[in-house]
Amino acid sequence: MKIDGREDRGYMVVTVQGRMDTVTAPNFEKEAGGWIESGTTNMILDLTGLEYISSAGLRSLLITAKKLKGAGGNLLLCQLSEMVKEVICMAGFDSILPIYTDIEEAMKGGA
Amino acid sequence: MSGSSEERTFEASVERVGEIVEYVSGLAVVSEVHPKRIMQVELAVEEAAMNICSYAYEKPPGHVLVRVTKNEGRFIVELEDEGVPFDPLKMDEPDIKAEIEDRRVGGLGVFLLRRVMDEVHYSRENGCNRLTLVVYLQ
Numbered sequence: 001m002k003i004d005g006r007e008d009r010g011y012m013v014v015t016v017q018g019r020m021d022t023v024t025a026p027n028f029e030k031e032a033g034g035w036i037e038s039g040t041t042n043m044i045l046d047l048t049g050l051e052y053i054s055s056a057g058l059r060s061l062l063i064t065a066k067k068l069k070g071a072g073g074n075l076l077l078c079q080l081s082e083m084v085k086e087v088i089c090m091a092g093f094d095s096i097l098p099i100y101t102d103i104e105e106a107m108k109g110g111a
Numbered sequence: 112m113s114g115s116s117e118e119r120t121f122e123a124s125v126e127r128v129g130e131i132v133e134y135v136s137g138l139a140v141v142s143e144v145h146p147k148r149i150m151q152v153e154l155a156v157e158e159a160a161m162n163i164c165s166y167a168y169e170k171p172p173g174h175v176l177v178r179v180t181k182n183e184g185r186f187i188v189e190l191e192d193e194g195v196p197f198d199p200l201k202m203d204e205p206d207i208k209a210e211i212e213d214r215r216v217g218g219l220g221v222f223l224l225r226r227v228m229d230e231v232h233y234s235r236e237n238g239c240n241r242l243t244l245v246v247y248l249q
Contacts, residue, residue: 022128022161052150054157055220062216069211083150090226091219092207 041073167194
């Protein structure tokens with residue numbers, strides 16, 4: 001899994017590529033936790049390159065979303081692949097994490 | 112491996128879960144499981160193996176036997192361990208409608224595997240837990 005973060009108009013835009021599973025999910029959680037500790041409150045995840053997610057990945061998304069919420073912000077998702085969208089909706093995460101088509105839409109919707 | 116079985120025994124440790132997923136995934140490709148469903152097989156096997164490797168053995172690591180069968184239009188994955196009796200299908204389902212503050216972290220694995228598989232069965236025989244995952248081949 002590859003994680004890259006950049007600041008853009010008040011958001012931390014994070015691209016996640018590869019697989020978010022038992023092995024890799026803790027890395028995401030740690031990386032995102034670091035940004036939140038450094039002051040990030042609103043995070044957009046661009047998941048274009050994320051091909052697979054398991055419950056371990058969902059767990060790290062939920063922990064990150066809870067931290068952001070606690071800091072007065074939000075975790076926004078965009079560009080979900082078919083598999084990732086299916087799993088996120090199956091787990092009912094679409095009711096707690098807003099999903100957008102792309103980064104621009106997320107910035108408009110999350111404002 | 113049409114109409115036949117293949118099996119391999121793995122050490123039941125969390126570090127081996129990736130290898131177990133890869134093993135089954137490779138056989139799913141050979142068995143011509145649809146690519147979309149291969150992802151679902153990987154998900155179900157990861158969740159099932161993770162449970163076994165995390166909780167089955169009081170004195171880890173034990174072992175987990177993974178048997179893969181293609182038979183009569185079905186792709187079947189059986190996971191067997193000799194750990195403590197545990198029927199994952201009896202677990203309470205997580206609340207997937209709670210607000211973000213009240214969502215429990217975890218408990219989603221079995222919930223997901225039941226939804227992506229066509230059939231899931233559990234049995235306990237001769238001191239052995241057997242979880243069977245079934246995908247219909249179409």
